[in-house]
Amino acid sequence: MTGDAVWYEAAQVVGITNALNVAADTLGVLGAVDEAHAPAEARTLFAEIRDFYQGVDGPPGFRFIAHDPAYAADVWAATRHAFADNRLARRFKEALAFAVSVTSRSASGAAWHLSQMRRLGVSSHGVMEIVGVTQMFSSYTKIADTLQLEPDMGDIAPVDPSPAPGGR
Amino acid sequence: MPTVRLRAATEYPPAAQKLFELSSSWFNHDFAEPPAMSRVMAWDMGFGGPHGRAMKRAMAPGEFTRAEKEMVAAAVSGINACEY
Numbered sequence: 001m002t003g004d005a006v007w008y009e010a011a012q013v014v015g016i017t018n019a020l021n022v023a024a025d026t027l028g029v030l031g032a033v034d035e036a037h038a039p040a041e042a043r044t045l046f047a048e049i050r051d052f053y054q055g056v057d058g059p060p061g062f063r064f065i066a067h068d069p070a071y072a073a074d075v076w077a078a079t080r081h082a083f084a085d086n087r088l089a090r091r092f093k094e095a096l097a098f099a100v101s102v103t104s105r106s107a108s109g110a111a112w113h114l115s116q117m118r119r120l121g122v123s124s125h126g127v128m129e130i131v132g133v134t135q136m137f138s139s140y141t142k143i144a145d146t147l148q149l150e151p152d153m154g155d156i157a158p159v160d161p162s163p164a165p166g167g168r
Numbered sequence: 169m170p171t172v173r174l175r176a177a178t179e180y181p182p183a184a185q186k187l188f189e190l191s192s193s194w195f196n197h198d199f200a201e202p203p204a205m206s207r208v209m210a211w212d213m214g215f216g217g218p219h220g221r222a223m224k225r226a227m228a229p230g231e232f233t234r235a236e237k238e239m240v241a242a243a244v245s246g247i248n249a250c251e252y
Contacts, residue, residue: 001235014243092236099240103247132226137241141250147171149204149252156197
């Protein structure tokens with residue numbers, strides 16, 4: 001995991017996962033968009049999402065934010081970009097999103113990303129590997145915070161001197 | 169400023185010295201002093217021992233690599249707003 005590019009990719013997954021979980025876990029009060037009676041723009045969006053997820057409806061948050069189809073389409077474009085295979089594989093990105101969802105207590109996010117991990121071939125043992133890391137670091141972080149420890153390992157990783165994409 | 173005084177490695181008993189060696193090997197880094205978390209966990213081996221073993225078990229490569237797991241750990245720490 002050397003070089004900054006993979007960390008930027010991971011940060012995108014973490015950020016957009018949290019954004020979708022926030023919507024899925026709190027916006028039920030808006031009511032889900034009924035696809036059968038939705039405008040064409042929203043139906044196209046739902047079809048694109050299903051295509052990316054091989055026939056499944058996709059992250060539940062989109063059903064709520066699709067009340068504004070243009071906004072939801074932009075969020076979807078960012079989501080699709082973040083979760084597509086790139087330097088990090090989609091399988092790992094779903095595992096990362098699962099860990100984020102568990103840590104942020106998003107039951108809907110945890111269930112969604114668990115289903116995607118399984119679809120992408122992660123076994124029950126693999127799921128428990130991610131549960132273990134998530135749980136142990138949820139312990140470590142609180143011990144460190146309680147004792148107000150200061151970071152002391154930031155300099156053991158090398159600095160990436162490369163420019164931003166397209167820059168020099 | 170930490171809530172507790174972090175002891176130097178030399179102030180710990182031999183069982184903890186072994187843990188510090190393992191920590192250095194785990195991170196593949198020669199620390200001037202063991203990381204603060206290692207010294208915290210070595211304070212009470214009744215807790216730090218099994219917690220450390222669970223951590224090592226969780227971080228060992230399996231279906232996911234050690235590097236991938238370190239990235240998951242960084243994300244979990246970020247969500248928990250932990251600077252350490």
